[in-house]
Amino acid sequence: MAYSNYGVPNVKWPRSSPRAWSYAAVAAALGASGLYVWGFISLFGTLDIEEFCTLTKHQKFDPEYAYIPEQWFPLSQKCNATYDLVPPYVNSGVLALAGIALACVVTAMAIAVKRKHGANGTHTDDKEATT
Numbered sequence: 001m002a003y004s005n006y007g008v009p010n011v012k013w014p015r016s017s018p019r020a021w022s023y024a025a026v027a028a029a030l031g032a033s034g035l036y037v038w039g040f041i042s043l044f045g046t047l048d049i050e051e052f053c054t055l056t057k058h059q060k061f062d063p064e065y066a067y068i069p070e071q072w073f074p075l076s077q078k079c080n081a082t083y084d085l086v087p088p089y090v091n092s093g094v095l096a097l098a099g100i101a102l103a104c105v106v107t108a109m110a111i112a113v114k115r116k117h118g119a120n121g122t123h124t125d126d127k128e129a130t131t
Contacts, residue, residue, distance in 0.1 A: 016107075016111055017111070018108040018109070018111050018112040018115075019108075021104045021105070021107045021108035021111065022104070022105070022108045024100075024104040025101045025102075025104035025105045025108065026101075028097045028098075028100040028101035028104060029097070029098070029101040031097045032093075032094050032097035032098045032101060035090055035093045035094050035097065036075070036090070036094045038087075038090065039075040039086045039087065039090030039091070039094070040075060042077075042085055042086050042087065042090075043075060043077045043085060043086060049061070049066050049067075049077065049079070049085075050063075050066070052085070053066070053079035053080075053083070053085070057079060057083065057085070059079040059080060059083045060079070060080050061079055061080065062078075062079070062080035062081065065078040065079070065080055065081050066078055066079060066080070073091070073094075074091040075090055075091060076091075
C-alpha cells in the first residue's frame with residue numbers, strides 16, 4: 001500500500017454499490033428510531049408531571065404549558081415556558097438522521113438505475129439481446 005504526503009495511505013475505494021448505501025440507510029434509520037425512543041421514554045419519567053418537574057428536575061411547574069395535548073412529532077413535554085423534559089437534541093437528531101436515511105435510499109436507487117441502464121442510458125438487457 002502506497003502512502004501519500006501526510007502518512008495517509010492511498011486506498012482505492014470500491015465503486016459505490018447500492019448495498020452499501022442501503023446499509024447506511026438502515027443504520028441511519030435505526031439511529032433515528034433509537035433516538036426517538038430515547039426522547040419518548042423521557043416523556044414518561046413518571047405519571048405525575050408536576051412532581052417530576054418540581055422534585056426531580058427542580059423546575060417551577062406551570063400547568064398552562066405542561067398540559068398541552070401530546071403529539072408524536074416533535075416530542076415535547078414542558079414543565080414551564082422555558083424547560084422541556086425532552087432533551088433538545090432529540091427532535092433535531094431524529095429529523096437529521098431520517099433525512100440522511102432518505103438521502104442514502106435515493107442514492108442507492110440512483111446507483112442501481114445507473115448500473116441497470118448503463119452510462120449511455122440504454123437498458124443492459126437490450127444490449128445483450130442485440131449482440
